[in-house]
Every structure is written in structure tokens, then in C-alpha cells.
Amino acid sequence: MASNMFSDNAASAPSAAVDKDDLMIPLIDFGPFFTGTPSDKHRVALSITKAFKTSGFLYLKAHGIPPSIVSGVFASSARFFARPQSEKDSLGWTTPQSNRGYVAIGREKLTTVEETTGVETLRASAPDIKETMELGREGVEGLPNRWPDHLDDEGKRFKETMQSFFQMGKTLHKHIMRAIALGMNLPEHFFDNSVHAGDNTLRLLHYPAVSKEVFKNNPNQVRAGEHSDYGSITLLFQDRHGGLQVRSPKGTFVDATPIADTIVVNAGDLLARWSNDTIKSTRHRVIQPPMPEGSENDASEYPARYSIAYFCNPNSDKLIEAFPGTFGGEMQAEKKYSAITSGDYLVQRLTATY
Ligand SMILES: O=C(O)CCC(=O)C(=O)O
Numbered sequence: 205m206a207s208n209m210f211s212d213n214a215a216s217a218p219s220a221a222v223d224k225d226d227l228m229i230p231l232i233d234f235g236p237f238f239t240g241t242p243s244d245k246h247r248v249a250l251s252i253t254k255a256f257k258t259s260g261f262l263y264l265k266a267h268g269i270p271p272s273i274v275s276g277v278f279a280s281s282a283r284f285f286a287r288p289q290s291e292k293d294s295l296g297w298t299t300p301q302s303n304r305g306y307v308a309i310g311r312e313k314l315t316t317v318e319e320t321t322g323v324e325t326l327r328a329s330a331p332d333i334k335e336t337m338e339l340g341r342e343g344v345e346g347l348p349n350r351w352p353d354h355l356d357d358e359g360k361r362f363k364e365t366m367q368s369f370f371q372m373g374k375t376l377h378k379h380i381m382r383a384i385a386l387g388m389n390l391p392e393h394f395f396d397n398s399v400h401a402g403d404n405t406l407r408l409l410h411y412p413a414v415s416k417e418v419f420k421n422n423p424n425q426v427r428a429g430e431h432s433d434y435g436s437i438t439l440l441f442q443d444r445h446g447g448l449q450v451r452s453p454k455g456t457f458v459d460a461t462p463i464a465d466t467i468v469v470n471a472g473d474l475l476a477r478w479s480n481d482t483i484k485s486t487r488h489r490v491i492q493p494p495m496p497e498g499s500e501n502d503a504s505e506y507p508a509r510y511s512i513a514y515f516c517n518p519n520s521d522k523l524i525e526a527f528p529g530t531f532g533g534e535m536q537a538e539k540k541y542s543a544i545t546s547g548d549y550l551v552q553r554l555t556a557t558y
């Protein structure tokens with residue numbers, strides 16, 4: 205019956221988490237992808253793929269990582285950043301090839317400027333006000349993680365917590381890639397062998413409390429500069445303070461306000477390239493959070509913010525070139541990019557920003 209069909213569709217349609225200046229970011233329930241009928245699964249896959257093709261961003265709930273695990277990772281991250289600076293510096297990030305270790309405030313400048321000289325100028329005028337800890341896949345020859353486990357018991361627990369969370373992110377990446385495969389009319393397991401290594405980066409971020417003066421005195425000041433992500437997809441866990449903004453088709457920046465127990469998922473440049481630009485990698489940035497109404501407005505500082513960005517990547521040795529259905533055919537679309545391995549591409553991009 206037509207009316208039933210209509211109400212079924214209406215009930216299952218994703219709601220808009222953000223809808224401003226032609227930027228629509230849906231909130232998608234991933235649950236039915238795991239437990240629903242094949243048609244539920246297909247419907248979820250299509251809404252995920254549609255979001256990646258339009259805004260490049262979505263919010264995901266029922267993604268399979270329990271909220272208690274996420275809060276444990278946030279707490280462990282906060283304790284890590286509260287360590288003395290000398291301890292953190294002893295675990296410092298070294299090379300783009302490794303991309304592992306602690307990155308102090310001002311070291312990385314996220315930007316859209318591809319040339320290193322431009323990055324240098326920006327870094328000098330308005331460095332990102334953030335510190336990060338980058339954690340990679342374990343067991344890669346010559347590229348060890350910089351764990352604090354030799355420091356104390358807390359350091360040992362940090363290592364266990366992050367290793368276990370790393371595996372959860374890897375699994376979620378696989379499931380989202382399966383949704384994309386279905387949504388792009390490919391076999392569900394099409395990407396499995398391209399992402400199974402888990403060459404991902406778990407980045408813990410801490411944006412320290414900052415005096416309001418800092419932003420007032422420098423209009424270019426941000427917490428993290430405008431950029432797009434480099435890999436396949438990013439799983440972003442935010443705390444309750446906002447500040448993340450996504451660039452709209454109109455060129456404005458629109459708040460991606462935190463929604464409890466959801467993650468923000470966005471497509472990265474490698475997925476855009478892999479999909480022959482049918483999927484969008486959208487620019488975003490982090491600014492000072494909007495201040496809540498009331499007494500906090502009088503505070504002289506913006507509060508600290510923590511986030512967790514789990515950058516998913518194809519296997520390092522995977523040759524990335526347009527996948528089937530995104531070139532040729534009726535649209536007569538050309539392959540827009542030459543093939544490059546995921547590992548080489550990421551090193552190129554990281555070299556430009558550090
Ligand atoms: O902290 C955030 O909310 C976003 C961080 C981010 O975009 C990044 O590290 O690539």
C-alpha cells in the first residue's frame with residue numbers, strides 16, 4: 205500500500221544533524237546495517253554513500269563502539285596530556301614515514317596550502333593551538349609506537365587502552381567501507397582486502413584552554429586550521445565543547461555541533477581520489493567553541509577541548525586508482541588521477557604539513 209511505503213520510508217530516513225548554507229549532514233543509524241534485513245542494510249548503505257557524495261560528512265550512531273569505551277579513551281588521553289612536558293617530549297613524533305608520537309603545540313599546521321613555504325608563513329602567524337599523540341599500527345618493522353609504558357603503570361594502561369581502541373576503529377572502518385561498497389553498487393566485500401592491514405592512525409587531540417584575548421588579537425587564530433583529511437575516512441569523536449566547523453558549498457563555515465554518543469565520519473582525500481571524485485573530501489577546521497549562555501560567558505578563557513580522530517587508510521601498499529563504476533560507462537568519465545600507493549600518498553601529504 206502506497207501510504208505504508210511512504211511511512212516506512214519516512215521512519216527510516218536519516219534526520220539532518222546540520223542543515224545550513226546548503227550543507228546537509230545527516231545523522232545515520234548504523235544499527236540496521238548489522239541487525240536489519242538485507243533491504244535495511246542496503247538502505248543504510250545508500251544513505252551513507254549519499255552523504256559522502258554530497259556533504260562528505262555524516263554523524264553515525266549505533267556504530268558498535270560502546271560509549272563506556274569511548275569515555276575511557278577520553279579519560280586516558282586527558283591523563284596523558286596532563287603529563288609533564290618533558291615526558292611528552294621524550295615520546296616525540298619523528299618522521300612522516302613513521303607518523304607516530306607526540307606532537308607539541310605549534311608543530312603541525314593544518315592547512316590547505318600545499319607548498320611548504322606557505323605552511324611556514326602560516327605557522328609563524330597563527331600556529332594551531334593543539335597538541336596531539338599519534339598512534340599507528342603495531343608491529344610494523346622499524347616504525348615503533350612511542351608508548352609511555354616504560355614511565356609508569358598509567359603508561360602501561362594507556363598502551364592497553366589505545367591498542368584495544370585501535371582494533372575497534374579498524375573494525376568500524378571495515379564496516380563503513382562495506383556500506384560504501386554496497387552504496388556504490390559493488391560487492392559488499394569489495395574493499396575488504398584493501399583495508400585489512402589497518403594502516404590507520406589514532407590521533408588523540410588536546411586543545412588547551414586559551415585566553416579569549418588570543419583569538420581577539422589575531423583574526424587568523426584557530427585551534428586547527430582549515431584542511432581536508434588525507435586518508436579513506438576519519439572517525440571523529442568529540443567531547444561536549446564544540447568548535448568543529450565544516451565548509452559549506454557557499455564557502456561559509458558551519459558548526460558541526462557535538463551530538464552525544466555519535467561519531468562524525470568524513471571522507472578523506474584518498475577516498476575522493478579512489479572514487480574519481482564521486483565522493484567528496486570536505487574542508488573543515490576547529491575554532492574557539494561557541495560559549496554557552498550565562499556565567500561562563502564572563503570567563504576569560506575558552507575551556508580545553510579533547511577529541512579523538514581515528515584516521516583510516518587503505519593498506520600502505522594498496523595502489524589507489526579509480527574503482528569500477530566511477531569511470532567509463534554511460535557517463536564516459538575519464539580516470540582523473542594516476543595510480544599511487546596509499547603509503548606514498550600519505551607520506552607526501554604529511555611531509556607538507558610538518
Ligand atoms: O578536533 C577535531 O574536532 C577535528 C580534528 C581534525 O579535523 C583533524 O585532526 O584532522
Ligand SMILES: [Fe+2]
Nearest residue numbers: 431432433488
Ligand atoms: Fe580533519
